[in-house]
Amino acid sequence: MHNEQENQTQRWWAAMLRDPHWWVPVIVLVAGLIMLQWIR
Amino acid sequence: MATAAIPALETSRLKKLQALGMMCGFAAGAWLGAAEAPTKLVRAGLSPVLISLLMVVGVFLARWGVPALARGTSQVYADAQQAPHLIVWAVLAGCLWAVANTLTIFAIRDIGLSIAFPLWNMNSLLGIFWGVLFFHELRGAGRRRWLGVLGGAALMFAGALLLAVASPTQAPPGRALQGVLAALGAGVLWGTMYIPYRKAYLTGMNPLSFVAFFSVGELGMMTVLALRSAGGPVLLWQQLAGARPVLFWLAAGGFIWVIGDLFQQYAAKYAGLSRGIPLSNTNQLWGLLWGMLVFGELRGRGVSLYALVIGGSVMVAAGAAAIAFSSATPGEHERWQAAATRESKLYGTDIEYVRAGLEGRALERGTRRTVLDWALLAIATLVFAVLAAMARAPMVALNTGAAIALLVSIVAILAVCGTALWRMTRFS
Numbered sequence: 001m002h003n004e005q006e007n008q009t010q011r012w013w014a015a016m017l018r019d020p021h022w023w024v025p026v027i028v029l030v031a032g033l034i035m036l037q038w039i040r
Numbered sequence: 041m042a043t044a045a046i047p048a049l050e051t052s053r054l055k056k057l058q059a060l061g062m063m064c065g066f067a068a069g070a071w072l073g074a075a076e077a078p079t080k081l082v083r084a085g086l087s088p089v090l091i092s093l094l095m096v097v098g099v100f101l102a103r104w105g106v107p108a109l110a111r112g113t114s115q116v117y118a119d120a121q122q123a124p125h126l127i128v129w130a131v132l133a134g135c136l137w138a139v140a141n142t143l144t145i146f147a148i149r150d151i152g153l154s155i156a157f158p159l160w161n162m163n164s165l166l167g168i169f170w171g172v173l174f175f176h177e178l179r180g181a182g183r184r185r186w187l188g189v190l191g192g193a194a195l196m197f198a199g200a201l202l203l204a205v206a207s208p209t210q211a212p213p214g215r216a217l218q219g220v221l222a223a224l225g226a227g228v229l230w231g232t233m234y235i236p237y238r239k240a241y242l243t244g245m246n247p248l249s250f251v252a253f254f255s256v257g258e259l260g261m262m263t264v265l266a267l268r269s270a271g272g273p274v275l276l277w278q279q280l281a282g283a284r285p286v287l288f289w290l291a292a293g294g295f296i297w298v299i300g301d302l303f304q305q306y307a308a309k310y311a312g313l314s315r316g317i318p319l320s321n322t323n324q325l326w327g328l329l330w331g332m333l334v335f336g337e338l339r340g341r342g343v344s345l346y347a348l349v350i351g352g353s354v355m356v357a358a359g360a361a362a363i364a365f366s367s368a369t370p371g372e373h374e375r376w377q378a379a380a381t382r383e384s385k386l387y388g389t390d391i392e393y394v395r396a397g398l399e400g401r402a403l404e405r406g407t408r409r410t411v412l413d414w415a416l417l418a419i420a421t422l423v424f425a426v427l428a429a430m431a432r433a434p435m436v437a438l439n440t441g442a443a444i445a446l447l448v449s450i451v452a453i454l455a456v457c458g459t460a461l462w463r464m465t466r467f468s
Contacts, residue, residue, distance in 0.1 A: 012125050015387045021174055021235060025132050028232040032139040035225045036265070039146050039218050 049377065049399055051370050057400050058367045060464055061311025064303045065319025066360070067457040070450045071300030073326020077334065077443075078293035086286070088145035089269040090279050094287060096138070096255075096262045098294025098424075099301075103255040105420035106298065107248040108413040110467050115402070119249035122393045126240045127253045133236035134257025140229035142265050143222045150219025157324065158201040159223035164318040165193055166231025171313035175238050176375035178314055181368065188366030192359040193318045199355025200324050206338070206348040234317060237308045242380040243389055244397020246468055247305035251298075288431035291424065299454065306461060310400065312376065315363050322360050325353055326450075333442035400465035 016022065107116055120127055140160075147156035168189065171177035178186055240250045270276035280287075300323065307316030328349065331337040338345060368376070377398065384394045396402065461467055 009124075011388060016125055016128070019386060021239065024170075025136060025232050025235055028229055029132065029136055029139065032136070032143065032225055032229045035221065036139060036142060036146075039143070039150075039222050 049373070049395070051373075053399060054370070054373050055367070056464065057310045060400075060460055061307050061309065061316055062319060062364050062367065063457055063460060065307035065311060065316045066322060066364075067453050068300045068303035068307055068316075068320035069322030069360075070326050070453050071296060071303060072320060072323035073300075073328075074330060074446070074450050075293050075297035075300060076327045077330045078289040078296065086283055087269065087279065088149070089142060089266050090276075090283065091290060092138075092141050092145060093262050093266040094280075094283065094290035095294035095297065096259050098291030099298050100255045100259045100294075101291070101420040101423055102295045102298035103251045104416050106302065107252050108409070108416040111246070111248055112409045112413050113252075113416065114408065114410055114413075115246065116249040116252050119245050120253075123240075123243050123245055123387065123389050125387050126236075126243060126245050126250065129236040129239055130250050130253035131257035131260075133233045134254040134259075135261040136229045136233040136236075137254070138258050138261035138265060140226040140233070141262075143226040143229065147219050147223035147226060150215040150222065152219075155204065156219065156223040157204045158197065159220065160227040160230065161197060161200045161321060161324070162224075163227040163231035163234075164321050165197065166228060167234040167313040167317040168193060170231065170235050171238060174235060174379075175242060175313070176372075176379045177312045177368075178372065179375040180371035181366075185366040185369070185372075188362045189314050189318075192362030192366065195359030195362065196318055196321060196356050197359075199352045199357075199359060200321070202348050202352030202355065203324055203328055204352075206328075206345050206352065234308065234313045237305065238313050239383065241305075241309035241397065242376070242394075243383050243387070244380075244394040246397070246402070247302060247309055248467060251302060251305060284430045285432035288424070288427035291427055295424075303457065312368065315366065315368075318363050319360055322356060325356050328353070330446060334438050334446065335436070336439065397468065400468050402466055402468045 104113075107113065144156065144160055147160065168177075172179070178189060181189075237250070241247070267273060267276055270279055283290075300320070304316065304320040307320055310316075311319070332349075338349065380394050380398060381391075383389065384391055
């Protein structure tokens with residue numbers, strides 16, 4: 001049961017890494033934080 | 041593991057859901073616009089970041105209280121089990137919101153609301169772009185619908201520009217470049233935040249579940265930003281303690297905002313980003329109505345200013361109408377379903393769960409409340425009651441009759457739209 005859950009979690013992480021949409025919000029968030037630091 | 045395509049969905053049902061989504065977009069505009077009203081009651085010299093944090097506290101309580109009341113948190117848990125990856129997307133969206141909101145505060149400080157608002161309002165244009173690029177929206181929609189959506193969004197943007205010029209808040213010049221970049225940055229962050237929204241709803245997640253996880257990212261990021269801004273937890277606590285008399289009004293603003301945001305989520309789910317987001321941007325019209333009628337903001341100003349306001353309002357309304365009449369065709373719906381199948385295949389989400397979400401029905405029936413639900417409701421009510429007991433009556437002159445009339449209007453919109461949502465989707 002525990003192994004099955006672990007495998008499932010690994011599958012989801014692998015799917016997330018394959019997801020081509022990830023980079024857009026992540027890059028935009030990092031850029032936003034940098035901008036915030038600069039604007040203060 | 042589901043790999044099959046989604047079986048064809050009933051066209052008449054999809055049409056009704058699309059109309060419901062459009063209706064939710066307009067309702068979102070009304071409630072998001074009204075959320076500004078309680079914050080206008082606060083005249084104390086609070087830091088903008090603190091104001092934002094306090095609103096987010098109200099938002100957090102509402103975002104866990106409303107799902108507990110409407111469906112029970114067991115449904116939130118069931119959603120999380122079906123598509124756990126969406127928790128990460130929701131938290132990410134919450135972080136994007138918090139950073140964008142803080143950037144708007146600096147933008148207003150540097151260039152004033154009149155220039156900043158239309159700049160960050162371009163988020164709906166970016167929302168359309170991501171909708172087309174990533175989620176097959178407007179594909180196979182035909183020239184007339186493309187023109188309706190893009191022309192409508194452009195008209196709303198131009199109208200927003202006119203309304204913003206008429207806005208009474210101005211800031212001293214000096215840091216124009218930073219201000220413009222902050223406003224544009226906020227627009228890009230908010231526009232990008234719609235990617236997680238659409239991803240969640242194509243996968244079939246319930247908006248009430250999504251916003252609950254979203255608020256974790258929102259409150260977490262906002263707390264970090266407020267701690268940095270205040271200079272540490274002790275100083276932040278001192279600021280909070282000093283703001284006791286106005287805490288209730290800010291939290292109430294957050295609560296009203298959540299209702300608008302929930303409608304926006306349903307609009308994004310059932311009408312898509314390209315229609316739902318521009319429609320909810322009618323909030324500027326409602327914000328202006330509250331400002332003019334309740335707080336007397338434009339009283340005694342010139343005729344040319346009223347011409348700007350009327351012209352801008354007509355343009356925003358015409359743009360919204362153009363979008364509302366450009367509903368998705370069955371061909372476009374097929375493209376949406378193809379995008380949903382892609383998401384389902386990638387993450388191995390149960391195809392029946394995805395289909396149920398697209399059709400606006402819950403896979404699991406029954407909304408039995410648990411002890412946790414009642415505890416969440418009790419905590420949210422208690423916090424609001426304590427804040428209300430500490431609140432000081434506002435010292436701002438306002439037109440009570442107009443405030444009551446606007447309140448009655450938005451409550452009527454809530455009742456009509458909420459009933460339609462319940463009847464058609466059981467808040468799915």
